Amino acid sequence: MNVLTVDDLTVRFAGVTALDGVSFAVRAGDIHAIIGPNGAGKSTLFNVISGAYRPASGSVTVRGTRLTGRAPHQIARLGVARTFQNIALLPGESVEENLLLGRHRLIRGWRREDRRHRDRVREIAAFVGLALRLDTPAGALPYGDQKRVELGRALCGEPDLLLLDEPAAGMNAGETAAVAGLIRAVRESLGIAILLVEHDMGLVMGIADRITVLDFGVLIADGAPDEVRADKAVQTAYLGLETPW
Amino acid sequence: MVIPLLLGGLSLGAVYALLALGFVVVFRSSGVVNFAHPALLMIGAYVIARVSAGAGRPFLIALLAGVLAAAAVALVVQRFLVRPMSGRSLIAISIMTLGVDTIAQTEIIRRIGVDGYLPVADPWGDRVVRAGDLVFPQSRVAALVVAALVITAFLLWLRYSSWGVAMRAVADDPQTAALMGIRRTTVTALAWILAGMLAAVAGLFLITFPSPGLQPVSGAAALRAFPAAIIGGLDSIGGAIAGGLIVGIAESVVQGYAADLSFLGAGVHSVVPYAVMLAVLLVRPSGLFGTKELYRV
């Protein structure tokens, strides 16, 4: 069963075709990576799925429900959560408050949050390694921890599909390995399907079940890591750059 | 009946276009909504009126004095108040300009007197132009002609002069402009200076006949630059001109047919700019020619 189906998606702005007839699917429980050279359309794809852009044609569906054309908050209600490449936290608020924001659609009413929600936030904070940081203002945290808050907030929405936007950006080898472990743990314990955009090929090859390759807005390969690695078109796209693997 | 109304509307619209233009130029280069724009108008008009009242002075000197005064104040505001707030939220800076406007307008109104007015000794006075049956105040004709000339000159300058190109470059693509060596701070200062100059010229024509002179309510007339700019789209130069003309013509026509429109209340013509603005915003939240937001996260 496909959690996410992208069907013939085309996005244009300012005279540029950012995505051209892209089609692929994310299977339940998979860690699915999107890779490609800069400008390939990866961020555009994420922004369409989040509801920030409207496509010129084509569609994206989540478990059969069409999400293109809906407002971002409605997409969140369909069980889609994402992290942001440039961290989008509320720096003046505590980690706990930032995490609770991710639970917005699940919390009812004006009263101060139920014990339940705060307990769940505590659990997720522990899961991503921030249990001791709940009261710290998010802006005061080091970069790596802020990325954890991003991830935690997305998880607090209890999503079915998690979009990770360059989760290892700006990290060294040790931090990247930790991120990889965390992503695997998310899939293992929560069973969430994960779609990630990433440049770090080591990370991608290490954890992805399937890889989709974009180049200039066009899908040039889609399959298991080994197939993609051997694909001639993919190698050509990366020609001139050191083949990342 | 219609022709004088349209002419009057064009004349008023051209003045509003001047005002809206200065306002939009600042918005495009700073991103700031300059709530002190009406104050710039009043400062310019005040200086013009004062200097022109001195015996034996050619009017051109008074005009120059007003233009320079407004430009200087605009520059001071930009350099010492707005620039130190660089990087802060745009709403914060805009509210700061509200503080500036409060102080400036309070002072000018204090000088004029709450019920007073300050007449200006302009070269047109209350003389009229006659064309067949049409009678039209000379000052209104002058307003239209001068505003049209100034706007044209400005557009040409923007298009062809190196500073004009620089200004457009900074508004359209700040990073590339910076890479090409264009100093953003200089261009921004220039934008504010221009805003002051345009506001002063517009101010002159808001206080000539048939207005008795600079009054406390002149600031309210200046406020109509805001709906004009919004109607056109806050970041569109062409939109500012279009918006100004639309507002001027609408206001003039409604005022002309006030007798027929009396059911809408007396003085409805001064609300018309805002009504048009709200109508436009309902349909086009970014104005007629404004850039629609394309979000990047």
Add this chain to the structure above:
Amino acid sequence: MSRRRLALAGAVAVAAAAPFLIDSFWLQQGLFAMAAAVGALGLTLLLGQAGQLSLGHSFFLAAGAYGYTFLASGAGPRAGGLGLSPYLAAPLAVLLAGLAGLLFSPIAARLRGIYLGIATLGLVFLGQHILANAPRLTGGDNGRSVPPLPGFDADPGGVRYLLNVEWGREQKLWYPFLAGLLLAYLVFQAIARSRTGRALRAVRDRELMAGIVGVPVTRFKAYAFLISSMYAGLGGVLVALAFRRVVPETFGITLSIEYLAMVVIGGLGIAGGAIAGAAFVACLPSVLERYSDLLPGLAAGPGDAGISAPVAGKFLYGAAVIAVLLIEPAGLAGLARRRPRRAPAPAATAPPATEHTPTDKEVSHP
């Protein structure tokens, strides 16, 4: 009881004792300040928590003030009225202001922060136009008197005393005003600390992220606008009661700017800040006038050399707005916070409210 609740209880107790401790002039100032504070709380919710700039606050203040006055007055030769009980007219006036806010909220919700500021300018002028053309409502340019709250007005029979204190209108009215302010304050805090407050702050700081995280942005902007208009409605009722007279000229753009000054000077988004800022701006002219002989440059009365008190007040709060934004963006609340504190301030009311981290689109390069 938590520290915060204790502090609040203490403040309320002191405030409740005020009529026994301070004279009628200062009590009257206090009434003005409390009335302004209620309106300011609504504006600081809209601007400080939700990040939406509104210049239209005076429109909703007018709706409350004139709503109450019209509903509670008997019909007369110069002006009309429905003759309802003031205790019915007051909440109805608040609802009326809310209705106006509801009608405008579709526009309000679709506009980005700064466009809203200019659009609400239209509301002010629309309101002024309505008031100028409705003499049966306003009683004309010279205004009309405001029906007092029964039981909370001066005694017609002569001066009465309570515990040796002359117990007149200001002393009596103090308590309903205090109750109204307390209610407004508590509702504010409840909203700010709930998921609604959190969502509003997310909309303020990172609108796109807020939507993606599941906040229905448009709807919440509309809520903020609606709630703030109801606060302004209540504020308008209190202003009318405090001044005993309503004049159309009051409710123009200057009043909106004054309320903005209150919330900025006090510290955006913070309840205590709104109250402090309101007290500052509302009382400034009267206090300056009272002490004009002590202050150089101030005119003691009309015809005197120097600046009049209202004008001086405007200079001062205009300068204060600029100073706050340049120097201490968290305003009076920020200054209070600078004193060493044992515990950090609660996140729900923490500044900075003007300081959301700008996205590339918004960062200013003046």
